[in-house]
Amino acid sequence: MSKDVIIRFEHVTKQYDGLVVLDDVSFEIERGKFYTLLGPSGCGKTTILRLIAGFIEPTKGTIYFNGKNINHVPANKRQVNTVFQDYALFPHLNVFENVAFGLRVKKMKYADIQEKVAEALRFVNLEGYEHREIREMSGGQRQRVAIARAIVNEPEVLLLDEPLSALDLKLRTEMQYELRELQRRLGITFIFVTHDQEEALAMSDQIFVLHKGKIQQSGTPKDIYDEPVNRFVADFIGESNILPGTMIADFLVEFAGKRFECVDQGFYPNEPVEVVIRPEDLEITTRDQGKLQVRVDSQLFRGVHYELCCYDQHGNEWLVHSTKKAEVGEEIGLYFEPEAIHVMRVSEAQEVSDGEGSDET
Known part of the structure; x- marks a missing residue:
């Protein structure tokens, strides 16, 4: 194992009452990077997080942390901390006591607790909030308190279970930038769970795309977006036009x-x-200049671009994102570069179905 690898899953399977929720999964996590587990409800992403945290044990396979088997190591003995979706803060304690809770459990001296709490609050831009009551804080501030409580224990890995899902869109976007910057400043490994594709693409060094208990693809955000390996990934990561074809040569x-x-x-x-x-790789031109000719069926204004739904003479639907406006019923041309075409084998495209699966486990 490379010295940069902090976590390794080796043929890990997890079953609940005979139901397989994670199916023979193997991967490596390197230290100091921002990883995202991305997929629909029921795909197994939260199960992976719980296995790393030590809340559950694998049915089969081995989990390594810094080269050591941790299958049976209890949660409180692992160098990881978790930020939960609902933050799990203590409402009867103020900010200082929430962040200090784990340090008090360790029976640390009060002077050391003060120093560490102050440092953690500085990291999350909450200096001066030590005596603020939790009920008096906004959603974004509560999230920062939860992160401060997690990092004050100096974990090697921070696990984040959809911590932005309860925030409104503007605050959610702001917190994406803050989390990314925090990870860079701390220099520790973040493993982030989400079903939001844009969130994953914006924040991650590496993404694992999961579906039905298996990792469908892993790679950088650019790799995942530009080179999807199968139909599920192409459909799930952003919007796509997917058509049957023949590779002539x-x-x-x-x-x-x-x-x-x-x-x-x-x-x-x-x-x-x-x-x-991809819809944004299609350029609207005149009918004669286009590589394809389509008729505009509908058009919506999305703020930064128009979204057009078009059909060609063979009945294929084309989704187009363009800053140019077209008229419903108009015949237009679509131009695209050779690099905009991504070809997948049918066996890859049909490897998984498009079903959303069951509730997350």
């Missing part, structure tokens, strides 16, 4: 009744494929 693909140059290779001649083109 290296760098040449056919879909929507035409052949187009692309940048993909390594397929069999005339192999059936799935083609992905």
Whole structure:
């Protein structure tokens, strides 16, 4: 194991009453990075977090922390702390006592507790709030208190279980920046759970996309967005136009009744494929200048762009994001570069279904 690897899952499976919620999962987490576990409800992301925290044990497989097997190490003996979705603060204690709680349990000297609490509150920009009651604080401030309580114990890994979900959109965006900056300043490993794709793309060094208890793809936000490995990832991460096609030869693909140059290779001649083109990679042109000709069926203004729903002559639906406006019923052309085309094997595209799964476990 590399010295940079702090957590490793080796063929880990978790079952509840015979129901598999995590299925033979293996991955590595490096120290000092921001990781996100992303997926719909029931995909297994919270189960991974609970396994790392020590709240549950794996049914099969091994979990390593700094190279040591921690399958049976209790939660209070692990160098991790968790920030929960509801923050789990003590309403009858003020900010200072909430943050100091874990240090008091360790029977630390009061002078040391004061110093550590003050340092933690500085990190989360809550200096001067020591005596504030929890009920008097906003949602964003409460989240910072929860983070301060977690980092005051100097964990090697901080686990965050959808801590932004209860915030309004503006505050949620602000807290994304704050969390990312906090992780950089602390230099510790963050593992963040969310079902929000934009949140994951904005904050992460690495993303694990989960579905039905398996990791479908892992990589940087750019890798995940630009090169989805199957239909589920392409559909779940942002919006996509996905069409059936045929890989005629290296760098040449056919879909929507035409052949187009692309940048993909390594397929069999005339192999059936799935083609992905992102809505923002489609440029509106005149009908004659477009690589494809479509009719505008509907149009919505989204603030920074127009969202058009169009159909080509073969009945394929095309979603287009553009700063240009079109008229409903108008025939327009769509232009795209070869780099905008992403080709997937049909076996990859059909590897998983698009179902959302059951409630999170």
